[in-house]
Amino acid sequence: MSLHTLTKVAAPEDAVPSRIVPRRRTGQWTAAGLVLILLGLAVNSVARNEAFQWDVVGDYFTSASVLRGLGLTLWLTALVMALGFALGALLAAGRLSGNPVLRAVSWGYVWLFRSMPILVQLLFWFNIGALYPTLFGVKTVDLLGPVTVAIIGLTLHEAAYAAEVVRGGILSVDRGQIEAAEALGLSRWRRWWKIVLPQAMRSIVPPAGNMLIGTLKGTSIISVIAVQDLLYSVQLVYHRTYQVIPLLMVATLWYVIVTSVLSVGQYYVERHYGRGSERTR
Numbered sequence: 001m002s003l004h005t006l007t008k009v010a011a012p013e014d015a016v017p018s019r020i021v022p023r024r025r026t027g028q029w030t031a032a033g034l035v036l037i038l039l040g041l042a043v044n045s046v047a048r049n050e051a052f053q054w055d056v057v058g059d060y061f062t063s064a065s066v067l068r069g070l071g072l073t074l075w076l077t078a079l080v081m082a083l084g085f086a087l088g089a090l091l092a093a094g095r096l097s098g099n100p101v102l103r104a105v106s107w108g109y110v111w112l113f114r115s116m117p118i119l120v121q122l123l124f125w126f127n128i129g130a131l132y133p134t135l136f137g138v139k140t141v142d143l144l145g146p147v148t149v150a151i152i153g154l155t156l157h158e159a160a161y162a163a164e165v166v167r168g169g170i171l172s173v174d175r176g177q178i179e180a181a182e183a184l185g186l187s188r189w190r191r192w193w194k195i196v197l198p199q200a201m202r203s204i205v206p207p208a209g210n211m212l213i214g215t216l217k218g219t220s221i222i223s224v225i226a227v228q229d230l231l232y233s234v235q236l237v238y239h240r241t242y243q244v245i246p247l248l249m250v251a252t253l254w255y256v257i258v259t260s261v262l263s264v265g266q267y268y269v270e271r272h273y274g275r276g277s278e279r280t281r
Contacts, residue, residue: 056246060237061253069233070254076147076229077216080154084215085208087155088162095167106163113160119221122153126225150222158215165211169204170196201273209266213259220251230254 046052060066094106113121126149129140136143144152173196181191223232231251238247 051245052249053243053246056243057249057253060234060247060250063237065233065237066230066250066254069228069230070258072147072228073216073219073230074258076150076154076219076222076227077212079151080158080219081212081215083151083155084158084211085162085166087159088164089166091159091163092166092170095163096170110160110163113156116157118153118157118218119224121157122149122222122225125149125153146222146225146227149225150219150227154215154219154222158211161211162208165204165207166200168207169200169202172203173199198273205266205270205273209262209269212266213262216258216262217255220255 047054091106091109094102095110097103097106125144126146128144128149132140134140177195177199178191181195186194219229220231222229223235226232228236234247234251238244241247
C-alpha cells in the first residue's frame with residue numbers, strides 16, 4: 001500500500017476536525033457576580049448613608065489642624081524608619097558577628113523589644129520620670145516631651161524588627177558570592193557594598209515596605225500620650241463638635257491615600273532591585 005493511500009485512510013477527506021471546547025466555570029462566574037453585587041450594595045450604603053455626613057468630611061479634609069497632624073505623622077514616620085533601620089542594621093551586624101558578647105546583647109535586645117507591646121513601651125517612656133526625676137541635671141519631664149517620647153519608643157520598637165529584616169536579607173545572599181568576591185581580592189567594604197547589599201535588598205525591601213506602612217498606621221497610637229498627630233488632631237475636633245464619624249472618616253481617607261502612595265513606591269523599588277531575577281512583577 002502506498003504512502004498516499006495510507007494518508008487517505010488515516011485522514012479521510014470528509015473527516016470533521018475536532019473542536020476544543022473551553023471548560024465551563026459557572027461556579028467562578030457566579031461567585032464573582034455575587035461579590036460584585038455585595039460590593040455595590042456596600043458602596044451604595046456608604047455613599048447614601050447620611051450619618052457619614054460627607055459634607056462635614058469635605059469641610060475638614062484639608063483643614064489646617066488636620067494637615068498639621070498629617071505633616072507630623074509623615075515626619076515622625078520617616079524619622080522613626082530612618083533611625084530604626086540604622087539601629088537595626090547595627091543589631092543585625094551584632095547578631096552575625098563572631099563575638100559572642102555582641103551576639104548575645106543583640107539577641108537580647110531583639111527578644112525584649114519584640115516581646116513588649118508598643119503601647120506599654122510608650123507609656124513606660126512617658127512615665128520614665130518616676131524612675132529618674134532628673135537626667136543630665138535637667139528635670140525629666142522637661143527633657144522628654146511627648147514628641148521625644150514617641151520618637152524614642154517607636155524607634156526602639158522598630159529597630160528590633162528592622163534587625164531581623166536586615167539579618168534575613170544578608171543571610172539570603174549565597175555564601176559562594178562572598179567567597180568569589182574574596183577570591184577576586186575585593187576589600188570587605190566593597191564586598192558588602194557591591195555584592196552583598198544589592199542582593200540582600202531583594203529580600204529586605206518587601207518586609208521593609210510593609211514595616212513603613214505599618215509604622216505610618218502605628219503612629220496613631222501616640223495619641224494616647226497627647227502627641228498631635230493625624231488621629232489626635234481629628235479627635236480634638238470631634239471632642240468639640242461631637243461629629244465623631246465624619247472626623248474619623250477624614251483620618252481614614254488620609255491614611256488610605258498615603259498608604260496607597262507608599263504601596264506604589266514600594267512596587268517600583270522592588271522592581272528595581274528585582275532586575276535580573278526570574279520574577280520582577
